[in-house]
Amino acid sequence: MSATESRNTIDEAEVAKFEAMAAEWWDPTGKFKPLHMLNPTRLEYIVDQIAVEFCRDRKSLKPFEGLRLLDIGCGGGLLSEPMARLGADVLGADAAAGNIPVAQIHAEQSGLEIDYRNTMAEALVDDGEQFDVILNMEVIEHVADPQAMLDACFALLKPGGLMICSTINRNAKSYMVAIIGAERVMRWLPVGTHEWDKFITPDELFELISKAGLEPVDRKGFTFNPLGWNWSISDRDLSVNYVTASVKPA
Numbered sequence: 001m002s003a004t005e006s007r008n009t010i011d012e013a014e015v016a017k018f019e020a021m022a023a024e025w026w027d028p029t030g031k032f033k034p035l036h037m038l039n040p041t042r043l044e045y046i047v048d049q050i051a052v053e054f055c056r057d058r059k060s061l062k063p064f065e066g067l068r069l070l071d072i073g074c075g076g077g078l079l080s081e082p083m084a085r086l087g088a089d090v091l092g093a094d095a096a097a098g099n100i101p102v103a104q105i106h107a108e109q110s111g112l113e114i115d116y117r118n119t120m121a122e123a124l125v126d127d128g129e130q131f132d133v134i135l136n137m138e139v140i141e142h143v144a145d146p147q148a149m150l151d152a153c154f155a156l157l158k159p160g161g162l163m164i165c166s167t168i169n170r171n172a173k174s175y176m177v178a179i180i181g182a183e184r185v186m187r188w189l190p191v192g193t194h195e196w197d198k199f200i201t202p203d204e205l206f207e208l209i210s211k212a213g214l215e216p217v218d219r220k221g222f223t224f225n226p227l228g229w230n231w232s233i234s235d236r237d238l239s240v241n242y243v244t245a246s247v248k249p250a
Contacts, residue, residue, distance in 0.1 A: 009120065009121070009122065009143040009144050009145045009146075009148045009149045009152070010095045010120055010143070010144065011142060011143055011144040014142040014143070023098075023102060025075055025076025025077070025078065025099065025102050025103070025106075026076055026078075026102070026106055032075075032076075032078075035075075035078055035138070036078070037230075037231060038222060038231050038241070039078055039079070040231070041222055041231040041232060041233060042079065042137060042166065042222070042243070043079070043082055044233065045164070045220060045222075045233055045243055046079070046083075046135065046164055047063075047086070049162065049164055049218065049245045050064060050067070050133055050162060051063060053162045053245075053247065054067060054132070054162075061087075062086060062087025063086055063087060064083065064086045064087045064088040064133075065087035065088075066087075066089075067087075067088045067089065067132040067133055068088070068089045068091070068130070068131045068132050068133075069083050069088040069089065069090050069091070069131060069132065069133040069134070069135065070090075070091050070093065070121075070124070070129075070131040070133070070134045070135065070156060071083065071090060071091070071092045071093070071135045071137075072093050072120075072121055072134060072135065072136050072139060072153070073093070073094055073095070073136070073137070073138070073139030073142070074092030074093060074094050074099070074103060074116065075094060075096075075099050075103070076099055076102045076103050076106060077092055077102075077103035077106055077107055077114065077116070079135055079137060080092040080103065080107070080114050080116075081106070081107060081110060081112055081114070083135070084107070084112045084113070084114050085112065088133070090114045090115065091114075091115045091116075091117065091124075091129070091131070092114055092115070092116045092117070093116075093117050093118075093119050093120065093121070093124065094116075094117075094118060094119075095118070095119075095120050096118075097118045099118075100116050100117070100118045103116045104116050120152075121149055121152035121153060121156060122148070122149075122152045124152075124156055125152050125155045125156055129156055130156065130157070130158050131156055131157060131158065131161060132157075132158055132160075132161050132162070133161065133162050133163075133164070134153050134156060134157060134161070134162070134163040134164070135164055136149075136150075136153060136163055136164065136165040136166075137164065137165070137166045137243075138166055138167065138168075139167075140165060140167050140200065140205075141167045141168055141194065141195075141198045141199055141200060142198070146200065146208055147208050147211060147212070150165075150208050150209055150211075150212040150214070151212045151213075153165075153212065153214075154212040154213045154214055154248060157214075157248040158248070159248055159249065159250045160247065160248065160249075160250040161247065161248045162245065162246070162247050162248075163209075163214060163245070163246050163247075163248075164243065164244070164245050165205065165209070165243070165244050165245075165246070166222070166241065166242065166243035166244070167199070167200050167205065167241075167242070168194065168199045168200075168240060168241055168242075169199060169200075169201055169202065169238060169239055169240055169241075169242060170196065170197075170199035170200060170201050170204075171201070171239065173239050173240060174196070174199055174239065174240045175196045177224075177240045178194055178196075178199075178240060178241075179194055179196055202219055202238050202242055202244070205244060206219070206244065209244065209246045213248070213249075214246040214247065214248055215246055215247050215248075215249060216244060216245070216246045217245050217246060217247055218244065218245040219238065219242060219243065219244040219245070220233050220234060220235060220238070220242065220243055221233070221234035221235075221236065221237040221238040221239065221240075221241065221242045221243075222234070222240075222241035222242060222243060223237050223240075223241070224240075224241075
């Protein structure tokens with residue numbers, strides 16, 4: 001096995017799941033409804049972290065101008081597009097080939113220039129790509145080797161760069177909420193979208209991030225309120241969905 005093959009973190013079965021749903025990325029009532037619901041809260045966290053780390057004024061027209069950003073596992077572009085609107089030079093990468101034309105067409109219709117590629121983090125390392133910011137959102141629980149993926153993210157970040165990584169905690173509550181609730185009761189996602197044993201606890205993720213050479217600087221929870229039917233950011237509740245921020249030493 002070659003060095004490149006040994007670093008391949010793609011889980012073909014996971015890629016196939018999302019490729020089968022590619023056409024529905026921009027349907028807020030379709031199979032990606034949970035991400036559409038979560039997206040404003042994700043964006044709030046992402047924008048705050050980038051603005052603080054790079055001393056950017058959120059009130060300016062294009063606060064992220066001059067920053068190169070990688071959206072790894074970009075899907076249909078739900079995060080790539082708002083980052084481009086905020087001025088970032090965005091590369092959206094996805095291992096599922098069917099996602100790329102969906103993302104490209106939607107970006108073109110929206111008047112946005114985004115570099116979408118059917119590729120993975122390891123291949124971008126081999127190409128010598130470098131980024132100020134990496135968004136690694138709801139991806140790491142779907143790859144074959146989380147540590148190898150984070151190692152690739154470290155190599156792709158410029159010194160002083162920022163990675164934001166979100167995933168799902170592994171406990172009894174996350175099984176009931178993310179698998180039983182979201183997939184089997186609410187039918188927000190096709191059954192089998194997630195595998196509970198691939199979920200990662202916050203402490204485990206911090207350890208993986210640190211092993212990759214990055215410095216964890218923050219973690220928060222994304223919590224869903226069934227009464228208000230909305231998401232919010234929590235300082236303490238990381239029991240199901242959560243997000244982390246880490247930096248590459250300058």
